[in-house]
Amino acid sequence: MPEVPKVHINGVSKTYPGDKQAVQALQTVDLSIKAGEFVSIVGPSGCGKSTLLYVVGGFLDAAGEVLVDGKAIAGPGTDRGVVFQEYALFPWLSVRNNILYGLERGPLPAEERARIADRLIGVIGLKGFEDRYPRELSGGMKQRVAIARTLACDPAILLLDEPFGALDAQTREVMQDELLRIWLETRKTVLMITHDVSEAVYLSNRICVMSARPGKIVEEFKIDLDRTIPREQLVTSEAFNKARNEVWISVRHQALAAEKAAHAGS
Amino acid sequence: MQEADRASLLSSPVGRVLPLLLIGLLWQAVSASGLVDPAFLPSPARVGYAIYDLLAGREIRDNLFITLWRAGLGLALGSSVGIWLGLMMARSPVFRAYASPIVGGTYSLPKSALIPLFILWFGIGTTTTVCAVFLACLLPMVVNTAQGVASTPRVLVWGAEALGTRPRAMLWQVYLPHALPDIFSGLRVALGFSFVLAISSEMIASTNGIGKLIFMYGENGAYDYMFAAIACVVVVAFLADRLLLALTEKSLRWHESARGR
Amino acid sequence: MTAKAVSQRGLYFRSLISVLTVIVLWEAGARAGLAPALFLPPFTKVISEWWSVCADGSLPLDLSVSLSRAAVGLGLATAIGVPLGIAMARSRFLHWLFDPVIALAFPSPKIAFLPIFILWFGIYSLSKILLVAFACVFPILIGSFAAASSVNRVLIWSAASMGTSRMTMLFRVVLPAAWPRIFASLRVALPVSLITTFTAEMVSGGGGMGATLMYSQRFFESPTVFAYILTMLCVGLLLDALMLRIQAAFPAWSTAP
Numbered sequence: 194m195p196e197v198p199k200v201h202i203n204g205v206s207k208t209y210p211g212d213k214q215a216v217q218a219l220q221t222v223d224l225s226i227k228a229g230e231f232v233s234i235v236g237p238s239g240c241g242k243s244t245l246l247y248v249v250g251g252f253l254d255a256a257g258e259v260l261v262d263g264k265a266i267a268g269p270g271t272d273r274g275v276v277f278q279e280y281a282l283f284p285w286l287s288v289r290n291n292i293l294y295g296l297e298r299g300p301l302p303a304e305e306r307a308r309i310a311d312r313l314i315g316v317i318g319l320k321g322f323e324d325r326y327p328r329e330l331s332g333g334m335k336q337r338v339a340i341a342r343t344l345a346c347d348p349a350i351l352l353l354d355e356p357f358g359a360l361d362a363q364t365r366e367v368m369q370d371e372l373l374r375i376w377l378e379t380r381k382t383v384l385m386i387t388h389d390v391s392e393a394v395y396l397s398n399r400i401c402v403m404s405a406r407p408g409k410i411v412e413e414f415k416i417d418l419d420r421t422i423p424r425e426q427l428v429t430s431e432a433f434n435k436a437r438n439e440v441w442i443s444v445r446h447q448a449l450a451a452e453k454a455a456h457a458g459s
Numbered sequence: 460m461q462e463a464d465r466a467s468l469l470s471s472p473v474g475r476v477l478p479l480l481l482i483g484l485l486w487q488a489v490s491a492s493g494l495v496d497p498a499f500l501p502s503p504a505r506v507g508y509a510i511y512d513l514l515a516g517r518e519i520r521d522n523l524f525i526t527l528w529r530a531g532l533g534l535a536l537g538s539s540v541g542i543w544l545g546l547m548m549a550r551s552p553v554f555r556a557y558a559s560p561i562v563g564g565t566y567s568l569p570k571s572a573l574i575p576l577f578i579l580w581f582g583i584g585t586t587t588t589v590c591a592v593f594l595a596c597l598l599p600m601v602v603n604t605a606q607g608v609a610s611t612p613r614v615l616v617w618g619a620e621a622l623g624t625r626p627r628a629m630l631w632q633v634y635l636p637h638a639l640p641d642i643f644s645g646l647r648v649a650l651g652f653s654f655v656l657a658i659s660s661e662m663i664a665s666t667n668g669i670g671k672l673i674f675m676y677g678e679n680g681a682y683d684y685m686f687a688a689i690a691c692v693v694v695v696a697f698l699a700d701r702l703l704l705a706l707t708e709k710s711l712r713w714h715e716s717a718r719g720r
Numbered sequence: 721m722t723a724k725a726v727s728q729r730g731l732y733f734r735s736l737i738s739v740l741t742v743i744v745l746w747e748a749g750a751r752a753g754l755a756p757a758l759f760l761p762p763f764t765k766v767i768s769e770w771w772s773v774c775a776d777g778s779l780p781l782d783l784s785v786s787l788s789r790a791a792v793g794l795g796l797a798t799a800i801g802v803p804l805g806i807a808m809a810r811s812r813f814l815h816w817l818f819d820p821v822i823a824l825a826f827p828s829p830k831i832a833f834l835p836i837f838i839l840w841f842g843i844y845s846l847s848k849i850l851l852v853a854f855a856c857v858f859p860i861l862i863g864s865f866a867a868a869s870s871v872n873r874v875l876i877w878s879a880a881s882m883g884t885s886r887m888t889m890l891f892r893v894v895l896p897a898a899w900p901r902i903f904a905s906l907r908v909a910l911p912v913s914l915i916t917t918f919t920a921e922m923v924s925g926g927g928g929m930g931a932t933l934m935y936s937q938r939f940f941e942s943p944t945v946f947a948y949i950l951t952m953l954c955v956g957l958l959l960d961a962l963m964l965r966i967q968a969a970f971p972a973w974s975t976a977p
Contacts, residue, residue: 274621275618478819479824499840567911575934655831659923662831689833
């Protein structure tokens with residue numbers, strides 16, 4: 194019997210009622226993700242990548258169905274942890290309390306929750322910052338807390354919406370390595386949206402390219418890189434650059450097609 | 460003197476009080492010169508003595524407490540109902556649709572105009588005052604709370620949902636904390652209104668309270684006591700405002716606008 | 721029809737429904753004798769009373785007295801508050817001099833000062849105008865100060881690098897940049913001017929809407945009381961709508977989003 198995919202997106206479309214006319218964001222998207230896979234979705238701006246993620250997260254209604262472990266989702270849930278580009282930390286809670294937030298809704302006793310929170314604070318390297326408020330943290334630190342907060346509930350699936358988009362180049366690289374390390378350790382199923390093709394190639398083992406709006410998946414790339422070698426070697430290797438170029442050309446193709454369609458329409 | 464030294468001197472506690480002392484000196488000079496009839500402008504010394512006399516006696520304290528009690532009660536009631544209404548308006552489009560014209564309409568009506576109506580209904584006394592204060596405090600709290608709740612970023616709500624927050628818990632866990640800064644700034648406005656309406660109402664018709672006291676001193680020609688009582692009101696209002704600011708700062712240490720660290 | 725136009729129409733419609741509901745309930749409740757006529761005269765009776773005080777000229781007279789007091793007071797407050805606020809933003813010394821007085825007086829209920837104004841200026845218009853000016857000057861002053869202080873430094877720098885003199889800088893750069901927020905503070909001060917006028921008239925008489933309102937209350941003429949209150953409400957609504965219209969007519973006068 195074939196293995197049930199961890200996440201199965203089946204014929205999902207999403208239309209927004211617009212100011213002047215309806216806008217179709219997604220056009221029958223089909224995608225199957227196996228447990229432990231790291232899938233990235235790339236595509237031109239405005240193609241609906243984030244919309245797809247929000248549908249999988251259960252925040253937006255859509256036509257079609259999203260199945261997790263074979264069962265249809267019914268709104269947001271702790272089985273799918275989400276990390277947003279804007280961090281979405283609770284500004285009125287300290288780092289520690291932000292991370293404890295998800296745990297407090299669970300069945301664990303207080304000492305266990307505290308232990309998990311402390312361990313995660315160590316994992317993200319923010320020991321000593323437990324009692325700080327988000328406003329006192331840099332962008333990178335905030336995103337670490339956001340990731341830790343999501344991991345605290347131990348979701349099987351991680352949904353990441355351009356998680357490093359708001360960070361500067363250096364911080365972004367550091368965070369990418371962090372994420373890679375966490376994924377290699379925990380082997381969670383990850384679905385990531387990014388506009389950075391290099392980032393997608395660096396982190397994922399599968400990349401889906403989305404067309405311009407209305408979005409649908411038009412091409413898929415399997416990425417098979419040896420991620421145990423250091424970053425400098427990996428990023429300068431031939432295999433990496435070959436993959437990066439292929440994906441980049443595919444995305445560019447979609448972006449140009451979108452521009453042409455826009456000019457033809459106007 | 461260097462620019463920076465001068466600036467720090469000016470903003471030191473002494474530096475900040477100095478202009479007030481200068482005004483006091485000016486006042487003393489005008490009184491002493493006899494330019495103005497002492498009946499119209501009692502000298503600072505006489506007003507000072509009156510303040511001392513009042514504070515030592517029961518009159519001002521009793522009446523001040525009555526006024527503060529009325530203002531405080533109206534403020535508490537008005538704020539709680541206002542926060543609740545603001546929450547409803549932000550979370551229920553239907554409620555907002557029908558309530559907002561009424562809420563918007565009350566903005567334009569001076570609440571003190573309703574005092575004669577309340578006197579017709581409740582007679583002169585505490586009920587009338589508390590009603591007037593209640594209505595005046597309502598609007599700023601509704602508007603500010605609604606604004607604070609409605610401006611909650613959707614990623615914050617979604618993040619909370621993905622972490623397992625129940626829909627009913629969203630109110631306490633997400634919306635109200637996010638609205639807290641706006642609620643506090645509405646509270647500051649409402650505090651000011653509570654004083655204005657309490658004193659207005661007492662001046663218009665009441666048998667007691669500091670507003671009535673001020674008016675009575677005026678009618679009886681005891682102008683130094685009148686000035687003294689007004690000075691007390693100014694100081695109390697100032698202190699109440701500072702107290703609220705201190706409370707705000709303490710509760711909003713997490714907010715972007717907070718100072719320090 | 722665009723969604724926006726539909727929702728605007730919807731808004732008027734819903735406002736109408738809300739207002740009509742209130743009126744209908746009012747009339748029905750009064751007629752049904754839910755409350756004594758003294759407490760709640762029927763809406764129709766209030767309207768007919770309103771009509772008669774309009775016709776005999778007493779309401780228009782009172783209204784014009786009150787509005788002129790409020791207007792002069794507000795004008796005075798603007799004439800003092802705007803220049804002083806801007807001056808305080810540009811002169812450290814002035815800021816130091818006036819700030820403690822403003823900080824002390826701002827939270828206090830200005831109505832408490834009415835007896836002083838009556839003592840000095842009598843119970844007729846002068847005391848009320850000056851009290852209104854006193855009450856309104858603070859929000860205008862504070863608003864103008866905040867507006868002038870927060871003019872984007874970049875604007876001033878680029879003007880300076882083009883050789884602008886201090887005077888020109890004030891009128892061609894600072895004032896236009898600060899104007900939207902200054903205008904916003906005027907909008908805030910407008911209801912303050914009305915409230916202060918009405919309240920002062922209610923407390924001390926001397927003609928105007930407030931005085932007649934109290935007079936009617938003392939003689940238990942409730943339809944008149946209601947009629948005057950409704951008039952005050954309508955005047956407030958109209959004036960605020962007027963301010964909005966003015967703001968809309970000059971897009972540069974609204975604060976940037």
